[in-house]
Amino acid sequence: MSLLVKICGLSTRETLQTALEAGADMVGFVFFPPSPRHLSLELGRDLGRQVSGRALKVALTVDADDATLDNIMDALSPDIFQLHGKESVARLRDIKQRFGRPVMKAVPIATSADLAVLPGYAAVADRILFDARAPKEATRPGGLGEPFDWHLLENLDLKLPYMVSGGLHADNLAEALRVTRAGGVDVSSGVESAPGVKDPQMIKAFIRAARATQDASQELSVR
Numbered sequence: 001m002s003l004l005v006k007i008c009g010l011s012t013r014e015t016l017q018t019a020l021e022a023g024a025d026m027v028g029f030v031f032f033p034p035s036p037r038h039l040s041l042e043l044g045r046d047l048g049r050q051v052s053g054r055a056l057k058v059a060l061t062v063d064a065d066d067a068t069l070d071n072i073m074d075a076l077s078p079d080i081f082q083l084h085g086k087e088s089v090a091r092l093r094d095i096k097q098r099f100g101r102p103v104m105k106a107v108p109i110a111t112s113a114d115l116a117v118l119p120g121y122a123a124v125a126d127r128i129l130f131d132a133r134a135p136k137e138a139t140r141p142g143g144l145g146e147p148f149d150w151h152l153l154e155n156l157d158l159k160l161p162y163m164v165s166g167g168l169h170a171d172n173l174a175e176a177l178r179v180t181r182a183g184g185v186d187v188s189s190g191v192e193s194a195p196g197v198k199d200p201q202m203i204k205a206f207i208r209a210a211r212a213t214q215d216a217s218q219e220l221s222v223r
């Protein structure tokens with residue numbers, strides 16, 4: 001199965017075009033006002049039109065209410081909702097039923113105890129995103145550019161597809177994939193020149209590095 005590459009927190013036509021042309025499988029749009037990547041609904045609508053089927057549109061929200069999700073559905077019509085807050089298993093089920101879209105649940109990781117929530121989420125979510133747990137003082141639960149200990153996932157036995165994120169960049173994603181055996185990688189800070197400012201060259205370098213890792217693992221598997 002080919003590696004999924006997600007570029008998250010895109011907020012301009014130019015950098016979205018770069019990610020699409022470089023072959024990103026998923027493009028993430030943040031709807032969380034404290035984030036430097038937060039999009040207005042109007043900009044989300046515009047960027048969503050630009051994607052026009054070239055990648056999966058991921059709407060990233062944090063403990064959003066139904067009215068907010070309704071507005072995002074109308075503006076972006078996301079392919080996936082990425083729920084990056086404290087959403088319960090029941091809330092995931094509710095969102096899936098109400099909006100009829102797959103959900104990717106972000107699971108914050110700092111210690112092995114954080115894995116205890118997996119069985120509940122895995123019963124409802126379509127995909128899991130492992131991310132570094134944000135420090136208590138953080139103004140947002142993700143997009144902080146810090147990794148977690150990937151070895152915490154070394155013995156993971158998850159029947160659901162999962163991605164790894166948190167502090168990834170072109171030079172460490174191969175190791176993150178080797179240790180976690182994730183089916184996808186997700187990045188935001190690692191392709192930015194400043195918080196919220198995506199860098200086209202860094203986007204291209206990240207996707208090139210991910211594809212090189214994918215090719216290398218496919219070569220090994222056919223030997």
Ligand SMILES: O=C(O)c1ccccc1NCC(=O)[C@H](O)[C@H](O)COP(=O)(O)O
Nearest residue numbers: 008035142143144145166167187188189
């Ligand atoms: O990106 C944000 O600003 C953000 C805000 C609130 C919740 C989640 C957020 N990002 C979630 C993502 O999917 C990021 O790509 C992921 O946390 C990795 O971020 P980074 O460590 O900056 O690569």
